[in-house]
Amino acid sequence: MTQENLATKMDVNAIIEKWKNVSGSLVMMLHSVQDQYGYVPRELAMEIAQKANIPLARIYEVLTFYHFFKLTPPAKYQVAVCTGTACYLKGAPDLLKEIENVIGIKEGEHSLDGKYSVNSVRCIGCCGLAPVVSVNGKIYGQVKPADIKSILRESTKGEEHHG
Amino acid sequence: MAKLITQISETFKKQYANVAQRIIICGGTGCIASDSHGVYEAFKEEYRKRGLEHCVEITSACREKSTYISKSGCQGFCAQGPLVSVGDIFYTKVKVADVAEIIDKTVLKGEVIDRLLYVNPVDGVHCKTLDDIPFYKKQHRILLADCGKINPEDINEYIGRGGYHGLAKALEIGPEAVIEEMKISGLRGRGGGGFPVWLKWNLTRKPKSKEKYMICNGDEGDPGAYMDRSLLEGNPHSVVEGMIIAGFTIGASKGLFYIRAEYPLAIERIQKAINDCYKKGLLGKNILGSGFNYDLEIRYGAGAFVCGEETALIASVEGKRGTPRPKPPFPATKGLWDKPSSINNVETLANVPYIMTQGGKWYASMGSGKSTGTKVFAMTGKVKNTGLIEVPMGITIKEVAYDIGGGPLKGDHVKAVQTGGPSGGVIVPQYFDMPITYESLQEIGSIMGSGGLIVMDETDCMVDIAKFYLEFCVDESCGKCAPCRIGGYQMLSILEKITNGTSEPADLEKLHDIASAMQKASLCALGQTAPNPVLSTLKFFKDEYEAHVNGKCCPTGKCSKLINYSINDKCIGCGACKRACPVNAISGEPRTKHLIDQKKCIKCGQCFAACKFNAVVKG
Numbered sequence: 001m002t003q004e005n006l007a008t009k010m011d012v013n014a015i016i017e018k019w020k021n022v023s024g025s026l027v028m029m030l031h032s033v034q035d036q037y038g039y040v041p042r043e044l045a046m047e048i049a050q051k052a053n054i055p056l057a058r059i060y061e062v063l064t065f066y067h068f069f070k071l072t073p074p075a076k077y078q079v080a081v082c083t084g085t086a087c088y089l090k091g092a093p094d095l096l097k098e099i100e101n102v103i104g105i106k107e108g109e110h111s112l113d114g115k116y117s118v119n120s121v122r123c124i125g126c127c128g129l130a131p132v133v134s135v136n137g138k139i140y141g142q143v144k145p146a147d148i149k150s151i152l153r154e155s156t157k158g159e160e161h162h163g
Numbered sequence: 164m165a166k167l168i169t170q171i172s173e174t175f176k177k178q179y180a181n182v183a184q185r186i187i188i189c190g191g192t193g194c195i196a197s198d199s200h201g202v203y204e205a206f207k208e209e210y211r212k213r214g215l216e217h218c219v220e221i222t223s224a225c226r227e228k229s230t231y232i233s234k235s236g237c238q239g240f241c242a243q244g245p246l247v248s249v250g251d252i253f254y255t256k257v258k259v260a261d262v263a264e265i266i267d268k269t270v271l272k273g274e275v276i277d278r279l280l281y282v283n284p285v286d287g288v289h290c291k292t293l294d295d296i297p298f299y300k301k302q303h304r305i306l307l308a309d310c311g312k313i314n315p316e317d318i319n320e321y322i323g324r325g326g327y328h329g330l331a332k333a334l335e336i337g338p339e340a341v342i343e344e345m346k347i348s349g350l351r352g353r354g355g356g357g358f359p360v361w362l363k364w365n366l367t368r369k370p371k372s373k374e375k376y377m378i379c380n381g382d383e384g385d386p387g388a389y390m391d392r393s394l395l396e397g398n399p400h401s402v403v404e405g406m407i408i409a410g411f412t413i414g415a416s417k418g419l420f421y422i423r424a425e426y427p428l429a430i431e432r433i434q435k436a437i438n439d440c441y442k443k444g445l446l447g448k449n450i451l452g453s454g455f456n457y458d459l460e461i462r463y464g465a466g467a468f469v470c471g472e473e474t475a476l477i478a479s480v481e482g483k484r485g486t487p488r489p490k491p492p493f494p495a496t497k498g499l500w501d502k503p504s505s506i507n508n509v510e511t512l513a514n515v516p517y518i519m520t521q522g523g524k525w526y527a528s529m530g531s532g533k534s535t536g537t538k539v540f541a542m543t544g545k546v547k548n549t550g551l552i553e554v555p556m557g558i559t560i561k562e563v564a565y566d567i568g569g570g571p572l573k574g575d576h577v578k579a580v581q582t583g584g585p586s587g588g589v590i591v592p593q594y595f596d597m598p599i600t601y602e603s604l605q606e607i608g609s610i611m612g613s614g615g616l617i618v619m620d621e622t623d624c625m626v627d628i629a630k631f632y633l634e635f636c637v638d639e640s641c642g643k644c645a646p647c648r649i650g651g652y653q654m655l656s657i658l659e660k661i662t663n664g665t666s667e668p669a670d671l672e673k674l675h676d677i678a679s680a681m682q683k684a685s686l687c688a689l690g691q692t693a694p695n696p697v698l699s700t701l702k703f704f705k706d707e708y709e710a711h712v713n714g715k716c717c718p719t720g721k722c723s724k725l726i727n728y729s730i731n732d733k734c735i736g737c738g739a740c741k742r743a744c745p746v747n748a749i750s751g752e753p754r755t756k757h758l759i760d761q762k763k764c765i766k767c768g769q770c771f772a773a774c775k776f777n778a779v780v781k782g
Contacts, residue, residue, distance in 0.1 A: 013255025025501070030744065031424060065484040065641075066465035068424050085387030085584065085617050086543035086633055087768035114680050120479050124425060125389035127543040127552050139196035142242070 011036055012044050016051045026054060026062055030069060039070040067122070075110050075117035077156050079103070079135050084123025086130040091145075095131055096120060097147040102152060165331035167444065167451060168322060170717045177325030178221050183228040184270065188257075189246040189311065191237025193390075198259070199245035200235075205262040206232050210624045213266070220317060228271065236397020237389075238311030238431075239551025240298065243281060248312075251292045254279040255406055261626040274450035284547045285569050301567045305515050305527070305537050309551045310397030315432050318439040324502040325447060330404050330411075334453040338368060338412045345412075347523030349535035350515075354380060354471070354508030355586065355612045355687075357534075357734030358567040360515075366495035366566035367413040367505040374417075376504040377410040379512055380476060381422035381429065384468035386614035386635060390539040391509035393430035393551050395422065398513065399436040402458065408519060410457050411451030413478040413505050421476055424463040434461060464736050468585075468639035470689045471613075473498075473506045475641065478598065485643045487687035508613065510539055531557025534600035538611070544581075545572045546617040557598040560590055565619055579619050579703070583612030585632040585639075587690035588699025610692070625704040625719035626711055628656040630728055647690025650681040654697060661708065663724040664715045671708060676699065677680070677723045720781045726782055732756050734778035740770035 013030040019025035029048060031126040033040050040063055063069045081096045100106055103116050110117045126132045129141025135155040210217040214409040216229040238246055243255035249269045257279060269275040280289040281296055290296040313320050333341050342508045343594040345361035352358045394402060408588040410418045421431050436457050440446040448456045462480050469475045470485040477499050479485035498504025518526045525533045534556040543549045547569030560580050571577050579589040588609035595601055601611050637651040654677050660666040678694030683689045701708060710718050736754040751757030771779045
């Protein structure tokens with residue numbers, strides 16, 4: 001077993017130990033896993049099933065119900081456009097279109113090299129700054145389509161540039 | 164019981180007396196996005212470099228005449244962030260590079276830096292203090308008063324400003340007296356339903372059970388609203404205190420915060436507040452010597468709008484899919500783990516400490532009719548000042564959108580104001596003078612909702628807005644009951660037909676039919692209220708729908724499939740549009756008028772954006 005795998009195993013054990021005896025803690029367990037790995041890998045879901053004695057079907061029932069949980073590894077640069085009402089009215093659809101153009105993938109897709117993902121997300125509560133774009137959690141406010149290229153350039157420093 | 168609280172309060176006041184000046188840097192999510200953290204660090208660094216006396220928390224180590232550099236919660240003026248105040252002087256859009264100048268001029272000499280003041284967009288006047296800004300002046304801030312003033316991570320300051328005195332009082336007078344006080348206050352649920360709080364607590368208090376639960380609903384899912392986030396971030400102890408008082412009143416042994424995972428800062432601040440309460444003996448066993456035992460924990464939401472519904476929220480806290488179940492039995496008799504539970508929203512709970520200390524009568528003196536107190540709204544959209552506002556119930560839309568909001572961003576009138584998010588409806592100008600209460604909004608087909616307030620102008624297409632909200636509800640429908648799952652989908656496909664020009668006149672009738680079936684037969688409020696945005700826009704903007712259906716045109720030009728682009732005589736033949744067109748639909752020799760081939764045109768609007776001579780027109 002490689003070093004990396006070992007670390008993975010221990011972390012999951014700690015998470016399961018922490019929540020195992022708390023009733024109704026499945027959602028919290030999955031949050032902890034996603035917090036560490038960026039998504040919920042199938043192997044870990046299976047491990048939780050085994051060790052916490054929860055049917056795998058129940059785990060996936062929960063995982064697929066909530067928007068927050070991801071089943072695939074996150075891209076290196078996760079670009080998200082807020083499509084809450086305020087952002088929608090102030091031009092979020094145009095931003096999304098521009099980002100799709102610049103990166104060359106559609107909303108909900110990963111680029112083939114795994115570097116970028118583009119998503120529209122629900123309100124992130126920064127309505128005062130609408131419209132809002134976030135890259136790996138960093139929030140950019142009052143964005144215009146013309147700003148997209150420089151935002152991507154800034155947040156992906158050292159990578160080859162688009163556009 | 165109040166002794167410990169008084170002690171902490173006195174100690175804090177004594178230590179605070181050493182503070183000669185206070186610099187507050189807004190640390191809400193919005194300002195952090197505009198780098199307020201960098202500004203905060205820059206202030207600390209600059210003070211350290213110059214060797215000026217300062218402190219970053221209030222402790223016994225604070226020396227005399229020091230400057231207190233503190234962060235605050237969200238002040239609600241996010242568009243102008245990062246916000247910095249030095250004493251009374253209020254600066255907006257402060258950058259790291261401005262810090263040294265602020266210290267040189269404002270802190271040391273008391274001079275005002277004009278450039279950093281907020282300029283009122285209506286009359287161009289520079290506003291020196293918060294109270295000079297119309298956006299703040301016309302509000303009535305109770306819950307938000309301390310957001311932006313206190314350090315949300317300092318329990319001593321909260322207590323020093325009168326916090327947890329309400330809890331001490333509640334423990335002293337007992338649950339029945341608390342319920343009586345709540346009854347007098349007339350406080351109603353701020354999450355949308357408007358159910359009287361005292362009644363909910365009384366219903367949960369009655370059943371005999373060893374275990375009872377108090378739950379705080381912080382799953383703020385309404386897109387375009389962030390009142391709860393600001394309260395949780397800006398004054399977390401007010402919500403925690405509300406939770407303890409509520410738990411004590413209903414006889415709960417445990418309380419749970421259910422907060423969206425998308426609000427990491429809110430979770431962090433509430434966790435810190437809970438930890439500090441344990442340290443001070445305000446949580447745990449025998450709280451303040453009253454014999455009351457109570458624990459608080461946090462559970463995360465995971466991005467499901469339906470979990471705002473009580474029974475769905477309970478299922479989620481139990482670690483299951485968040486699907487609602489039929490009521491009755493209501494959570495007051497059969498809630499979390501089948502035990503009696505009371506669920507209140509963040510804003511509702513934040514009101515409780517103020518009612519306890521200042522009395523139900525005081526609270527009831529604000530507002531109008533059966534809607535007492537104040538309401539926090541997140542005003543966004545096409546208005547000059549956007550942000551978080553707290554106003555007395557019974558205020559009119561006119562006062563909110565024009566006096567506080569400063570009027571429409573462009574043009575001279577507001578087309579409509581939307582409240583209640585995906586469950587609400589539009590308010591049109593003829594009702595702008597109507598006092599806002601739970602009842603009045605319902606009468607005109609909208610709801611109070613949790614507090615989203617979206618201002619729309621002439622360029623916003625009402626069919627498109629209705630479609631936007633319905634899309635949201637279809638996406639968020641849990642799928643358990645057919646009326647919501649199928650009805651929502653069918654309504655959405657009709658709206659899609661309307662906006663892409665393939666609808667028939669009978670479709671409007673169909674929308675009505677499906678909507679009324681959904682309202683009557685859906686299992687929970689999500690499905691019952693999902694048709695509201697459509698019905699409300701249909702009622703007030705029928706002509707707009709008819710233009711889409713019969714005339715196959717969108718009056719605002721928003722629905723791209725219904726737009727035809729053409730080139731008029733202003734065209735000088737520069738070729739910019741021709742180069743921009745992705746499908747080669749534009750032809751024409753240089754320096755002659757160009758032409759768009761309507762058959763090839765995909766209506767992307769690139770030519771419209773590229774033309775510098777206003778020669779490409781929508782129609």
